[in-house]
Amino acid sequence: MNRTLGVCYYPEHWPEAQWVEDAARMASLGIVHVRIGEFAWSRLEPRRGVYEFDWLGRAIDVLHQAGLKVVLGTPTATPPKWLVDEMPDMLPVGADGLTRKFGSRRHYDFAHDGYLEECKRITLALAKAFGAHPGIAAWQTDNEYDCHNTTLSYSPAAKAGFQAWLQRKYQSPEALNRAWGNVFWSMEISEFSEVELPNLTVTEPNPTHVMDFRRFASDMVVRFNKAQADIIRAHSPGRDVIHNFMGRTLVFDHFDVGADLDISSWDSYPLGFLEDRSDQNDDWKRQFAHAGDPDFQAFHHDLYRATSKGRWWVMEQQPGPVNWAPHNPAPRNGMVRLWSWEAFAHGAETVSYFRWRQAPFAQEQMHAGLLRSDSVEAQGFHEAAQVSSELGALDRELSDSAGKADVAIVFDYPSAWAWEIQPQGREFDYFRLVFDFYRTMRRLGLSIDIVPASAPDLEGYGLVTIPGLFTWTPALIEAVRAYQGHVLIGPRSGSKTADFAIPDSLPPALPKDILDVRVTHVESLREDTPVYLAEGGSFQYWREFLEAGPETENILTTGDGVPGLVAQGNRRYLGGWPDQGLLYDIIMRLASRGGLVTKELRDGLRLRRHGNHVFAFNYGATAFDLSALGWTGKPLLGDLMIEPSGVAITPLSRAGS
Amino acid sequence: MNRTLGVCYYPEHWPEAQWVEDAARMASLGIVHVRIGEFAWSRLEPRRGVYEFDWLGRAIDVLHQAGLKVVLGTPTATPPKWLVDEMPDMLPVGADGLTRKFGSRRHYDFAHDGYLEECKRITLALAKAFGAHPGIAAWQTDNEYDCHNTTLSYSPAAKAGFQAWLQRKYQSPEALNRAWGNVFWSMEISEFSEVELPNLTVTEPNPTHVMDFRRFASDMVVRFNKAQADIIRAHSPGRDVIHNFMGRTLVFDHFDVGADLDISSWDSYPLGFLEDRSDQNDDWKRQFAHAGDPDFQAFHHDLYRATSKGRWWVMEQQPGPVNWAPHNPAPRNGMVRLWSWEAFAHGAETVSYFRWRQAPFAQEQMHAGLLRSDSVEAQGFHEAAQVSSELGALDRELSDSAGKADVAIVFDYPSAWAWEIQPQGREFDYFRLVFDFYRTMRRLGLSIDIVPASAPDLEGYGLVTIPGLFTWTPALIEAVRAYQGHVLIGPRSGSKTADFAIPDSLPPALPKDILDVRVTHVESLREDTPVYLAEGGSFQYWREFLEAGPETENILTTGDGVPGLVAQGNRRYLGGWPDQGLLYDIIMRLASRGGLVTKELRDGLRLRRHGNHVFAFNYGATAFDLSALGWTGKPLLGDLMIEPSGVAITPLSRAGS
Amino acid sequence: MNRTLGVCYYPEHWPEAQWVEDAARMASLGIVHVRIGEFAWSRLEPRRGVYEFDWLGRAIDVLHQAGLKVVLGTPTATPPKWLVDEMPDMLPVGADGLTRKFGSRRHYDFAHDGYLEECKRITLALAKAFGAHPGIAAWQTDNEYDCHNTTLSYSPAAKAGFQAWLQRKYQSPEALNRAWGNVFWSMEISEFSEVELPNLTVTEPNPTHVMDFRRFASDMVVRFNKAQADIIRAHSPGRDVIHNFMGRTLVFDHFDVGADLDISSWDSYPLGFLEDRSDQNDDWKRQFAHAGDPDFQAFHHDLYRATSKGRWWVMEQQPGPVNWAPHNPAPRNGMVRLWSWEAFAHGAETVSYFRWRQAPFAQEQMHAGLLRSDSVEAQGFHEAAQVSSELGALDRELSDSAGKADVAIVFDYPSAWAWEIQPQGREFDYFRLVFDFYRTMRRLGLSIDIVPASAPDLEGYGLVTIPGLFTWTPALIEAVRAYQGHVLIGPRSGSKTADFAIPDSLPPALPKDILDVRVTHVESLREDTPVYLAEGGSFQYWREFLEAGPETENILTTGDGVPGLVAQGNRRYLGGWPDQGLLYDIIMRLASRGGLVTKELRDGLRLRRHGNHVFAFNYGATAFDLSALGWTGKPLLGDLMIEPSGVAITPLSRAGS
Ligand SMILES: [Zn+2]
Ligand SMILES: [Zn+2]
Ligand SMILES: [Zn+2]
CATH class of the missing domain: 3.20.20.80 (Glycosidases)
Known part of the structure; x- marks a missing residue:
């Protein structure tokens, strides 16, 4: 390279x-x-x-x-x-x-x-x-x-474009009415030209209406x-x-x-x-x-x-x-x-x-x-x-590419739109949720790949996490079924159909052989009213009421007796937004069951594996001795004692992995 | 029933x-x-x-x-x-x-x-x-x-309707100019068609203008x-x-x-x-x-x-x-x-x-x-x-109706509009003020009726409170005059004429035989600058400077020497927004003078009398022994030890009243 | 008088x-x-x-x-x-x-x-x-x-007026394009009628565009x-x-x-x-x-x-x-x-x-x-x-006029517009900065004149301060050159040309014989991340990185080794927004070097010299003995023991100056 x-x-x-x-x-x-x-x-x-x-x-x-x-x-x-x-x-x-x-x-x-x-x-x-x-x-x-936020525009051009996009998608007003559930609040239309853009409504517009508008805007x-x-x-x-x-x-x-x-x-x-x-x-x-x-x-x-x-x-x-x-x-x-x-x-x-x-x-x-x-x-x-x-x-010493990472997070733009449209609780934000997972893995010294829900390749990772997914694609269901490593699913994953409705079988809407769990209802929580787990830690902002089938095992349970983390084979479903410490524990254990070496990194220190090398970065304001992480020998770049703003690179073999 | x-x-x-x-x-x-x-x-x-x-x-x-x-x-x-x-x-x-x-x-x-x-x-x-x-x-x-707040609409239809409404009310532009005080800031009109809706003005519109618009909107x-x-x-x-x-x-x-x-x-x-x-x-x-x-x-x-x-x-x-x-x-x-x-x-x-x-x-x-x-x-x-x-x-054991309550609060929608139009202090909100009175009575175990200012029937209550009333109706003045029980009036009650002006005789604008008190001026207060009363407690957000006539008696006085609560016979005028503790004391004493039995209820516990029964409700998270309130015997429904979310019903005779 | x-x-x-x-x-x-x-x-x-x-x-x-x-x-x-x-x-x-x-x-x-x-x-x-x-x-x-903020109006009349104003100022679209730097983001116009008012843009408009609009609006x-x-x-x-x-x-x-x-x-x-x-x-x-x-x-x-x-x-x-x-x-x-x-x-x-x-x-x-x-x-x-x-x-005893004050602050409306247009840090506000200087001088018992940047007469003051000045006028540069007393310049003074650009020689853009200092770059700071000075005190919100020439002397230095206050003869440049204590120290020392008598006044007490008299005012809630400031004898008005809301007037000769 x-x-x-x-x-x-x-x-x-x-x-x-x-x-x-x-x-x-x-x-x-x-x-x-x-x-x-x-x-x-x-x-x-x-x-x-x-x-x-x-x-x-x-x-x-x-x-x-x-x-x-x-x-x-x-x-x-x-x-x-x-x-x-x-x-x-x-x-x-x-x-x-x-x-x-x-x-x-x-x-x-x-x-x-x-x-x-x-x-x-x-x-x-x-x-x-x-x-x-x-x-x-x-x-x-x-x-x-x-x-500067111009993708969502409410112009006459956008309105005409949206109507044409809907016509291509639905072919008939009846199909649109059905998909959107327009019988609710008499929102039915009889021609595509009747569809308005979903702004300036008296109260919230239909979420499917907005979701289609978001898809249209992305397509533009x-x-x-x-x-x-x-x-x-x-x-x-x-x-x-x-x-x-x-x-x-x-x-x-x-x-x-x-x-x-x-x-x-x-x-x-x-x-x-x-x-x-x-x-x-x-x-x-x-x-x-x-x-x-x-x-x-x-x-x-x-x-x-x-x-x-x-x-x-x-x-x-x-x-x-x-x-x-x-x-x-x-x-x-x-x-x-x-x-x-x-x-x-x-x-x-x-x-x-x-x-x-x-x-x-x-x-x-x-x-x-x-x-x-x-x-x-x-x-x-x-x-x-x-x-x-x-x-x-x-440059010549380093590998051409970063190579496959240790763990993967499934990331999906439509999920971001969905929970922006329907947060259900003020703090529920898709990026924030995913980023909590990402940061936790990085605090554990893991290198991470991001995988699209639309075309997921899960092979070879020690752990795959799927938080907050709007809706399953058949490809992703099959990938999860085929994947042998540990998968952590939820909260809120698979909670909607593509038409932004609650699935008939209730969330997470997975075949029972994959995960025999149902979310019967959820609650969004004030920051000061977390739900504590019997095993320690808490759910913040969001928790789900799970009913789990006979093939499942309760790993964690809330203080009020609701399953909090449920396992079925190598798949786990997480019924709430875990606090930072709880998420750390959950992922550390799963990573270790997946055969991954984790490290406990303080806030300013971060590692990244690249091919056969490991990079260390010190965002913090004090120096740190990398030998504490098992690093040995003089790094290729930098020193074992990594100064503030310092960078060190060492071969994988000398990085204590 | x-x-x-x-x-x-x-x-x-x-x-x-x-x-x-x-x-x-x-x-x-x-x-x-x-x-x-x-x-x-x-x-x-x-x-x-x-x-x-x-x-x-x-x-x-x-x-x-x-x-x-x-x-x-x-x-x-x-x-x-x-x-x-x-x-x-x-x-x-x-x-x-x-x-x-x-x-x-x-x-x-x-x-x-x-x-x-x-x-x-x-x-x-x-x-x-x-x-x-x-x-x-x-x-x-x-x-x-x-x-979703559509009553106040600023459409062309609303404008035309409002102009017609004003014409019916005032008959002539001169009468409207006079009532609104349009000489102020040259706001005079010469035809009803000149009246605008009171939105998008450079600074605040005339309060009488807004008040009429609010009346019109309600009428619609x-x-x-x-x-x-x-x-x-x-x-x-x-x-x-x-x-x-x-x-x-x-x-x-x-x-x-x-x-x-x-x-x-x-x-x-x-x-x-x-x-x-x-x-x-x-x-x-x-x-x-x-x-x-x-x-x-x-x-x-x-x-x-x-x-x-x-x-x-x-x-x-x-x-x-x-x-x-x-x-x-x-x-x-x-x-x-x-x-x-x-x-x-x-x-x-x-x-x-x-x-x-x-x-x-x-x-x-x-x-x-x-x-x-x-x-x-x-x-x-x-x-x-x-x-x-x-x-x-x-169902058959319970009375057909709840019956007359212990105490009454006069409640009045135009007062809510008035103080929204002219709060004078950021925290002044009519509902909040009335609800403070309501909650205090309920904390005292009292059952409450709400009485409209427009058609007040005050007979039979142990205590009547009239906080924050915009303007007196003749009917209400007569009802207060006729009523033998204790009446607690104020703060801010009777402080305006129906045309949203300060009364000639100054607030509370009651005949001297009813209450010989004048509010010469008021101040609205930052939350951190309450006015303390010599007898303890404080006024928050709002206090009035009272001049009281010779037939009155000072019950409470502010630390800076202004009458805070003034009595004239069975009528009291309260010159400020009392803090929770002060309001509790004032109402407890008045209730007891009115022959009512009060109880000191903790936050989660509430009582309600219905005909010949008393209901108890536990909104709190811990159980409570109702015998502490004087309840005896097994309740009709529930137990003396009332659990969280519990309900108990007992005959009045066994409720310690 | x-x-x-x-x-x-x-x-x-x-x-x-x-x-x-x-x-x-x-x-x-x-x-x-x-x-x-x-x-x-x-x-x-x-x-x-x-x-x-x-x-x-x-x-x-x-x-x-x-x-x-x-x-x-x-x-x-x-x-x-x-x-x-x-x-x-x-x-x-x-x-x-x-x-x-x-x-x-x-x-x-x-x-x-x-x-x-x-x-x-x-x-x-x-x-x-x-x-x-x-x-x-x-x-x-x-x-x-x-x-009620109507000076900045975005009406068709304002647009036409602004275009005509620009035409008078620039004569040609090319001159305007050059002055505004319209090559940036392809903002170039070819006729004055193409200029829009600077509202409702997708992101921030060109600061020179806004600055000219602000000048136009003021001119109107x-x-x-x-x-x-x-x-x-x-x-x-x-x-x-x-x-x-x-x-x-x-x-x-x-x-x-x-x-x-x-x-x-x-x-x-x-x-x-x-x-x-x-x-x-x-x-x-x-x-x-x-x-x-x-x-x-x-x-x-x-x-x-x-x-x-x-x-x-x-x-x-x-x-x-x-x-x-x-x-x-x-x-x-x-x-x-x-x-x-x-x-x-x-x-x-x-x-x-x-x-x-x-x-x-x-x-x-x-x-x-x-x-x-x-x-x-x-x-x-x-x-x-x-x-x-x-x-x-x-009235007859008091002088006809207040007379020249002890110290002066240069004040300039365009500077207020400039930093509102481009605060660079959320807290940067021109009035707030100037008022910090003003209040500090007043806490020191000094009487202050405000001097326009456009027509400055600096003669006779013990100290002149010039904080946050947008751009120098030739008159002000000459006045500073001629002035023999102490001048405190900055922060951010002279940081722009009249066309709202960074000066070629970098701020503060003064001839080297006046002040051989350059601000190479700046940073705006969160309130909780001040920059501490080696000598104590801190810069808040704003600090500059100074390069100073050989004729200058470092008076204060930041903890990270950057000049914080630089002197060249009687002129000082201040490279940050000082906290209240630091500003107090800087001004007290300069005032004293300028031969001024300062007093340390507590928050509620203030003095003002008027001709041959000194006035004292007590805004505080407790009395104060003016003898502590060196006042002697019975004041003309009031007493040495000045009560809350009190006023005292005494001859200069008895005011301890
Ligand atoms: Zn960029
Ligand atoms: Zn409803
Ligand atoms: Zn005025």
Whole structure:
């Protein structure tokens, strides 16, 4: 393998005279990939049909001549003003019914056919112009789908698109009425054109109605992305098609979009994400304010490794303080290096920093770059340089791929939509539940693969967990049946049919030979009223009342006498949302029964196995002696005494496993 | 009397083949009343003028043949899509100016004349079709007026209706200008058509303007309900007309609507209401998370006993976990039975459970029924069966009616509107104030009647309290003058004229022979700055500066020397919002002076006198020995040692009174 | 000088028969100035062109005959209904895109040309009618600009006005694109008509775009005010033109508006403002709930003394409880007097109470007056009477003006806009930062002048502070260069160019001979992650990474080794937001190096030097012995032992300075 570093660059922001020097500095830093162009539509086509591609060609030439490989972005995240003025109904509409305006970015509705055509037109023009350029190594479609929440748009275009989508799905209004249960509250329709978008209703709309709208909205993103990918593939053969996903963005199915990409990438902002999208409490946020959550990036690395079947990048790596979170602290020295290595430990091909030079103007002027706005090298530059030098020494020693992980979590975007539509208890959030499982496994030193519910391959894992799954696919049922290792299912898994109804046989709706358990009813709980288990620990937020068949065994029971964890062969069903300690115990025992070696890691320390090596990362503020985990000998990188922000790599054989 | 149980049933949700078995199971459970039909418009009239009543007739027949009595609901809470598409301006408009859409329920504006005509049309058709059916025992108009807050709608229809209402009330713009004080801020109008609805103003609108709008909105609900009641009475003689009110819903005057009903009923969801509409703190909510607030249901039982002059039902009784509150815990075992008996203790004729079978689809799929969605009996079923069996044993022994209570609270919907319009301090809420008085009396073991300010009968009570009354009616002044018992008035009572102005003689605006006290000014207080009384205790949130005449006596005085509680004969004026302990002391002393026996009940225990019996209820989590309250001998129902969720009934003579 | 008391009076609210008695009571109380007329448009012109000025003339006559001086308000804050109906597009539009409606006040858009013409018409009519009346002493333009937040309006009128404003400023779209950095995110425009208002964007709009919109919006207020001032000056020569500003209202540049006034005035509501616009914590709010923040009024007194070059009034002084804050407590006895004297201590010419008599009707019926609504004297009346009597005794002894203060703070409205647009950290608020500096100086017993960044005169101060300045003016750079005393600059000062970009030389962008320091980057901090300084104390919310040149000296250094306070000659740069204790130490040391005498005042006690006297005020709840501060001898007013709500005045020579 040839792991590379990259950087995001905006030649249109700087005098052309500066490009050559910039390219030379990039190359000498050890940068290989340079992403450009993704916001430049107004410069590429200042008026309809007037293409000004020359400057972009010259920029590509300059980079290419410096030995750099260009990732060219399609500029469709920032349609120019003249285009919006031509088709103002392309603008997205909020759930409040108010149209969003031109003036920032992502001001379009994914369901707008006219805008889709415009995107195909500009993509085609760019692909024809630069598709065969030897400097072009890859393409990025658009930028950060759903950043700023435009996937769910309530525009006339979305309404028409949704009605057509429903007609294709259901064929007849009667079928739709039946599937949605529209007899309830007289919601029946007699033509598809009667279907409204599910916003601004007097009280909650029908969950099946919303679920179909969510599926439709996700499909519109898939359609949008595929339209560009197809054009690029036709006109720029041999180049990878990439999109840069975001963190904790669940509104569209990244497996579906990822299927049309060669490489999934994501934009990793550890400090910003800890501030603006973490469920952790204030104490945790304080503790990791300058380091980022020790598991959040890892989760997304593992997720996006899955969405395009293994190939993945970090397209934007936070290089210093950013501008968009409620607070924007500076990374502790060493963290930019650590984050880069954490990505490589999870199998990244490329880690690309955002951005080359801080722009002194416009919205992101307070967002650090590798260079300061006065072109002096910033802290991120020095850390990238260190990574580059370390990569030079180690890249060949490391395996080509991360390899199969110890354990797997089944992850499923529709489940996120389902529980957002019907949380039933205020705290019930699919990501939060799955992430609790993920973090627990990581605290145990396990390496994790994320597996889609739609196409699950469970072979070879020591343990598979399936928390909060909306509905079973036949494939997943068969995979569970075939799988010989331990499976931990629930809470709330299989609790709905695909039509968002309670299954006839009640949840979890598995054949009795797999799991003879029924959830007769559930309760959602205030944070201060957990349900305690007889064996210790508690269920928080959510607990289920289980009836279990004769082939099952009670492993845990609640204080009020309800089965809490039930086993049937190698399969277990968990009837509640366990507190952190309880989940730790459950998973530790199952992992150990599955023959896995676990370690008890303190909060700041994390491990990741990559091929024949183990990586250690210290997100904490104090040093730690890795010998306590059984590490022996001098690591390939770093020391046994791992300092704050430190990284260590050692062969599997010396990692105490 | 013949107390009955009932249930809510949706034949249109289930295969017709199942109806007979369902009816038989209901009958064998001891159900007498079955409410049906209230959301079925799209099945009764799938297209304009195409009435499909046959299925409903067959359903009524099936129930009737099983010996059940049908309560038939008019389906007007869920106008079908075709009707909304015909007259889209029937949709309600929020204070934000945004129109609410079809897609759930209650999507209509009470002030829309066209929709009113449609409701009369479908009601007439149903009344003609089924009014004389021997299985029809009663009718329910619409469903849960103002559930989901549509009474206050800011639509063009509401604007036109309001202008016409004002014209009838004031006759001339000059009279309106005078009444509202429109000289202030140049708000004067010269034609009624100039009056706007009081939303989206730059800063607060004129309180008299808003008050009239609130009166108008309430009147529209009255008009809407009366239109249906009149038709039903004309075509279904001898059947009771009922509406099912909600908890803590104050936006329309339930006394006014109740005057057009034979029976007031309400939908009692103790756990949901504790979660989503209680002022109590987290500790209280935690303590009663699985039992419900010990006083909230009682208050509404007493309230709705008053709104239709004595006859009242629980139309929907929570049978298990629901789906709509922030958290939806399961009732503790026994609570469904306890809630049922609490209703009977307050004089209910019928307690009807919502719903027969949990529907596995649509919005309420997580709402428990007496049966699970797979038709197995749920916990609520077993508890209803127990109540049915106990009723069989006891119904004849119990008095026909609850009889006159010990004490009375004057309750007044316009006062709730007034203080919502002009709280003056953030915490000032009429319901909260009244409920503080109610709970205090109940903690003292007293039984309470609620008396409307509009038609007060104060005779025979040991104590009458009048907190927070917006404005006096002449009838109430005369009733207070005539009443010989103790009256506790205030805080804030009589502080406005009917035109929402400060009375010329200053509050409380009573003749000097009744109470020679003036509130010269008031202050609203942060929670952390109470005003302490010299005698102990404090005023929280609100205190008044009183000037009292020579015939008065100071009972309590604030630490800064202002009269806090003033007496004049049997009448007392209270110049602040007392803390819980202070209010307890004040009421205990007054009750005892009024010859009432009080008991000091701990939080979970409650008593209710019904005719010649006393009921005890244990909402708490530990058992209690009722002998400590002076109970002797074996109770008719239950034991002296009352368990959690327990109910006990004993003759008055053995209850230590 | 002749310090006066005033009162706000609404003859149109009362029977004409009462006017004579009211005027007589005012005069006997010692009132001199009476403001009238500012909300009376519907009475002055009930229909277009029908002027009814007679009643106003009679009211002026009555007041004049009682020896009172009238301040006549233009009624433009309350356009009547008929006018709004004629031009409904004059209404302001919120950032939510929703039009605000008639029904309260301030329902107009400053940018609406048609409404501006109407205001000029009514102002001209009034100025012609009463401009020469001997009873007219002054005029008030409109009332409380931006009370209720209408300066930022997103109406079509504002959009057209903004485009025209931009065209005047930039001349060409290219210049605008360059200045705004519109190449970023393809935001480029090709005609000024393409510029949108910066609301309802998908994510944040360009900060330069917003900054220009904020400048435009401020200019519209200036234009609006100047149009009236010009007419009044032309037709009412010799009379002062006044506007009444509000507290913590930063949305328009009060220096710009003030330049067109003879006298700045403001409406001082100490209790209301503590409740609804203070950053202080709950404990502080509790402590001063009945006294008001000890520094908030002082700050605005000093600010509005600056906005019209020295002449200033309190136009509305809170006289008792008000109606509009979340809680509305009563002032502690004596506070109305204290507030009045605090204003005079800061150089006020007039303190005018709002209002004469409490109106029993409409929005402000719960707002106290000097008289109760039943015309009995309220507490405020008695305290005003005391001030009047004390003024009679002392006015001649006191200096004509407050004189130059000890220290200065540079204050700048655009800086407030800038950091609201780009806080970078949630807590960064310009007013809060400046007020921290102000309060610290006041805790040190220093008297403070506020100096505009646009026209700074720094001569003669012992210390000048410049926190949080958006951008330097050449005048201010020269003033700093010339100034010999100590200057404390930062944090965040000079961090942007006028085009809202990071300066080429990085912040603070001062010539090296003034301050050779560069802020390479910054971080915003969670409240629980301060940066500690090696010398003690901490930076909260905000800290900068400084690089300092060879001519500088490190005064303070952070625990992680970054310069925290850097000195170069008499100039210091502060690289963070200091906690209260640290700021106290820094300023105390600088003040003492600047030869100023400081005192350590506890929270409730405050001093203000006025000419040759020092005033002491006790906002606290316990008495204090002023001898502890070095006061000697019997004060002119009050005693050395200053009681709660007490005021003392002593000659400078006896104040221990
Ligand atoms: Zn990004
Ligand atoms: Zn209901
Ligand atoms: Zn005011």
